[in-house]
Every structure is written in structure tokens, then in C-alpha cells.
Amino acid sequence: MRFAAPAGATPLDPDEMGGLKFGHITTRAELDALEHANITEGLRWLARRRRGDILNDAFIRTLHKRLFGGVWDWAGTYRRREKNIGVAPYQISMQLHMLLGDAHLWAKDRTFEPLEAGARFHHRLVQIHPFPNGNGRHARIAADIYLSDHFDHAPIEWASGFDLQADNARREAYLAALRAADAGDIDPLLEFVAGNGGAARQTFSVTSAIEMSPSPARRTGPNYETAKQKAHHG
Ligand SMILES: Nc1ncnc2c1ncn2[C@@H]1O[C@H](COP(=O)(O)OP(=O)(O)O)[C@@H](O)[C@H]1O
Numbered sequence: 001m002r003f004a005a006p007a008g009a010t011p012l013d014p015d016e017m018g019g020l021k022f023g024h025i026t027t028r029a030e031l032d033a034l035e036h037a038n039i040t041e042g043l044r045w046l047a048r049r050r051r052g053d054i055l056n057d058a059f060i061r062t063l064h065k066r067l068f069g070g071v072w073d074w075a076g077t078y079r080r081r082e083k084n085i086g087v088a089p090y091q092i093s094m095q096l097h098m099l100l101g102d103a104h105l106w107a108k109d110r111t112f113e114p115l116e117a118g119a120r121f122h123h124r125l126v127q128i129h130p131f132p133n134g135n136g137r138h139a140r141i142a143a144d145i146y147l148s149d150h151f152d153h154a155p156i157e158w159a160s161g162f163d164l165q166a167d168n169a170r171r172e173a174y175l176a177a178l179r180a181a182d183a184g185d186i187d188p189l190l191e192f193v194a195g196n197g198g199a200a201r202q203t204f205s206v207t208s209a210i211e212m213s214p215s216p217a218r219r220t221g222p223n224y225e226t227a228k229q230k231a232h233h234g
């Protein structure tokens with residue numbers, strides 16, 4: 001089975017597709033619904049977890065596994081293949097280690113304003129692209145946790161507050177900002193994260209991190225059990 005990857009998403013190779021835990025799904029909408037439901041469970045785990053150091057590779061992998069491990073058997077394990085985005089597979093753990101060390105210093109020394117630290121952390125994490133898939137959602141959520149735990153700052157308004165049409169424009173702006181950051185210009189990403197008053201939101205909610213959706217399916221907020229049953233029974 002093959003799913004066309006949306007723009008700005010990483011295509012999966014056949015090996016990775018083989019890691020799908022549900023054999024009967026045939027459309028990207030079904031896959032999106034399953035992933036969304038899994039992420040919802042992951043966010044619940046996140047909400048009740050005990051506070052601890054998030055800037056270590058065990059947490060980075062555990063977070064990915066919690067978000068995607070119900071759908072993909074390789075969730076939480078680093079990529080072994082080259083992708084069009086991301087460092088070479090053998091560089092992942094070293095690059096990640098450097099990023100986590102930097103992020104620790106940015107928080108300790110208050111090197112940047114919180115949103116800038118969050119934006120830089122997010123960009124470096126998606127640029128490394130540690131996992132076969134789910135890097136965008138994982139790294140948006142990770143940046144929100146970094147902001148919350150290390151800066152006591154509200155999450156970034158990745159997508160929420162925009163309707164679906166506008167979401168697409170927002171996603172375009174997001175991808176363009178990441179490309180600029182790849183080329184060494186962080187400003188568009190800073191503009192993006194400052195865009196609509198992320199700091200104004202009081203309650204800690206990371207769900208906007210997953211609403212940056214190329215597909216309307218994620219909007220429907222499917223129930224995990226329903227999605228699983230559908231997948232099993234075709
Ligand atoms: N040019 C780029 N530079 C850095 N990161 C990028 C670039 N283009 C896309 N990305 C990131 O990669 C993500 C897509 O990777 P993917 O693993 O498919 O994540 P997800 O499955 O969560 O969408 C995008 O959401 C974005 O965060």
C-alpha cells in the first residue's frame with residue numbers, strides 16, 4: 001500500500017511502511033486518523049508525567065514512542081535511512097546530543113528570549129529529523145514542552161485559531177520559515193512563532209502542534225477505538 005506524502009512531509013520507504021501495526025488501512029485519511037488518536041493518547045501521558053529532565057535522548061525517543069508507538073512499530077527508534085530532509089543517519093545521535101546540550105545552555109544562560117529558544121530548538125530538531133516519520137509533530141510538541149518546562153512559557157501557536165483554509169496558508173508560512181532557517185536566516189521563523197501572540201494563551205495545551213495538518217482528517221478528532229476498529233475491519 002502506498003500513501004502520497006503531503007508537501008513538506010517525509011515519504012516513507014517500504015521498510016518503514018512495513019512497520020504499520022494495522023494491516024487493513026488503505027487511505028491516508030485512515031492513517032491520519034490513527035496517528036491523531038495515538039497522539040491524543042500521547043498527550044494525555046504527557047499531561048500526567050512526572051516532571052523530569054526532557055533534554056536527553058531517552059526522553060526524545062520516549063516522547064516519539066508515546067505519540068506514534070500505537071501505529072508504527074519503529075516509533076521511538078532513530079531513522080536508518082537517508083531522507084531528503086535530515087542529517088545522515090549515523091550523525092543523528094551526535095547532532096541530537098549537541099542540540100540538547102545547546103538547549104540546556106540556552107535555558108540556563110537565558111541566551112535567547114523564550115520563543116526564540118523554542119523556535120531554534122524546534123528547527124534544529126526537525127533539521128536533524130531523527131525519526132522515519134512524525135518529526136514535525138514530535139518536534140513541535142517537544143518545543144512546547146521545552147518552553148513550558150524551561151521557560152515557564154506558553155506553547156507556540158503553531159496552528160490554532162486558524163480555520164482550515166488559513167491553516168494551509170499558515171503551514172506554507174511555516175515550511176518557508178524552516179527553509180529560511182535551513183539557509184541560516186532564523187528571522188522568518190521568529191516572526192512565525194511570534195505571529196499571533198503565543199504568549200497570551202494561559203493554559204498549557206500542545207494540541208495546536210498537531211493541527212498543522214495537511215489533511216482535514218486530523219480535524220475530526222477521531223476516537224482511537226473507532227479508528228482502530230475501522231482499520232482492523234477495513
Ligand atoms: N526544509 C525543511 N527544513 C527543516 N525541516 C523541515 C523542512 N521541510 C519540512 N520540515 C519539517 O519536517 C516535517 C515533516 O516531517 P515528517 O517526519 O513527515 O513529520 P510529520 O509526519 O509529523 O509531518 C515538517 O512538519 C517540518 O517540521
Ligand SMILES: [Mg+2]
Nearest residue numbers: 009010133134
Ligand atoms: Mg509525515
